Amino acid sequence: MPLFVHRSTLPDSAAEAFAWHARPGALERLMPPWQPARVVERSAEGIAPGTRVVLELSLGPLRTRWVAQHDHLCEGQEFRDIQLEGPFAAWTHTHRFHPVSETESILEDHVEYRLPGGPVGELVAGATVRRTLERMFTFRHERTRNDLARHRRTRPRGPQRVVLTGASGLVGSALAAFLSTGGHEVIRLVRRPPRAPREIGWDPARGTIEASAFEDTDAVVHLAGESVAGRWTPQRKAAIRESRVQSTALLARALAGLRHPPRVLVSASAIGVYGPLPPSIHADETHPAARDFLAEVCQAWEAATTPAAQAGIRVVHARLGVVLSAQGGALARMLGPFRAGCGGVVGDGQQVLSWIALDDVVGALHHLLFADRVSGPVNVVAPAPATNAEFTRVLGRVLCRPTIVPLPATAVRLLFGEMGETLLLSGAHVVPAVLQASGFSFLYPSLDEALRAELGR
Numbered sequence: 001m002p003l004f005v006h007r008s009t010l011p012d013s014a015a016e017a018f019a020w021h022a023r024p025g026a027l028e029r030l031m032p033p034w035q036p037a038r039v040v041e042r043s044a045e046g047i048a049p050g051t052r053v054v055l056e057l058s059l060g061p062l063r064t065r066w067v068a069q070h071d072h073l074c075e076g077q078e079f080r081d082i083q084l085e086g087p088f089a090a091w092t093h094t095h096r097f098h099p100v101s102e103t104e105s106i107l108e109d110h111v112e113y114r115l116p117g118g119p120v121g122e123l124v125a126g127a128t129v130r131r132t133l134e135r136m137f138t139f140r141h142e143r144t145r146n147d148l149a150r151h152r153r154t155r156p157r158g159p160q161r162v163v164l165t166g167a168s169g170l171v172g173s174a175l176a177a178f179l180s181t182g183g184h185e186v187i188r189l190v191r192r193p194p195r196a197p198r199e200i201g202w203d204p205a206r207g208t209i210e211a212s213a214f215e216d217t218d219a220v221v222h223l224a225g226e227s228v229a230g231r232w233t234p235q236r237k238a239a240i241r242e243s244r245v246q247s248t249a250l251l252a253r254a255l256a257g258l259r260h261p262p263r264v265l266v267s268a269s270a271i272g273v274y275g276p277l278p279p280s281i282h283a284d285e286t287h288p289a290a291r292d293f294l295a296e297v298c299q300a301w302e303a304a305t306t307p308a309a310q311a312g313i314r315v316v317h318a319r320l321g322v323v324l325s326a327q328g329g330a331l332a333r334m335l336g337p338f339r340a341g342c343g344g345v346v347g348d349g350q351q352v353l354s355w356i357a358l359d360d361v362v363g364a365l366h367h368l369l370f371a372d373r374v375s376g377p378v379n380v381v382a383p384a385p386a387t388n389a390e391f392t393r394v395l396g397r398v399l400c401r402p403t404i405v406p407l408p409a410t411a412v413r414l415l416f417g418e419m420g421e422t423l424l425l426s427g428a429h430v431v432p433a434v435l436q437a438s439g440f441s442f443l444y445p446s447l448d449e450a451l452r453a454e455l456g457r
Contacts, residue, residue: 006137007108014097014105025177033326034456090114151182165189166223170328204247211254222267248304256311273298276426284433321381325358344406349389351427357450
């Protein structure tokens, strides 16, 4: 069978690298964002022999299942998984961890595989498969190295118990996996009946929450909120506002009433608080709030945390910019038209997009959990915003596609109404002043770097 081998050196011990892979969330962290896949079933967390996981893969317009099972484990040194069902005729993947010193190791992946169709399949698709594997494992090793580095900086603080709302969303699911692989315990706040030991039920609309379950937790990250995408009818506006303000107020009151409250609440907000701004104005955290719909929502959203702050909890308002991810959000919606060669500027293209890569959002939220001197508003954006025209040009270049099909302002207003005017035709140049002053390091400070990382280019 063909053998693919990928190895790299990590500035971490073999024991720490092995532990990262063995913890819940590792599989999710290792799935490339440009490769549509999701976990639909697993027999248990971890990598113990007999553990089975079912993935749903998208191969163009087709969907297929990949059923894998761990069948070998040598603690601290290696583990192996095999394909039981999937796109390969056979697949055996051995993960190996070689110690070099107490602070350095070699991560090595061995994949033995056989393509369907025998020699004909290898002749037709062999080169493509090898390129795909090289691309995928280059990403996996870089992700492992980056995550370990971020956890290394906060390791002296020890494992934390973190309550997370919005854990099924784009940012929340990535953050949950990141924290779990770092050795932290993640407790999810869910609106359905709890189905797992680390889930807590709540219902913001009814004002109910299992407050006692928060005792002796170290931190809370609040990300829940209705999506702002879609036409803003009066009913939609009410849902957007209430989903944020009601849930935050309920959570803040519950935390304030605890005998042993968490030391920090990181609560999501948005750079929409600044409203549309001309490109010449660069808004840091001291910039005044605007008076439009989104700004009003953000102000009420942030004010709802007051009970927690009054109880002595450090409260951080993470004002998120446009999160770039191939898995969801604005970028994912753009990819279809751009890949078809139908991308282009929106309106006059001069509106400023204050963006941030998903991995840097995760890193920033993790950083804010431990940045004891930081409280209040924090702009979670990359240091290099781009105009819509610049963003269009860079995305087209990364995808190797033309960008000559504009979306006129009149069409945006007709299709999307006030939402289109606010989110697509307006913008603001927002700067991450507090993040940078507190020592946060971006993995992807430039737009080109961020898009290439998300799209595997």
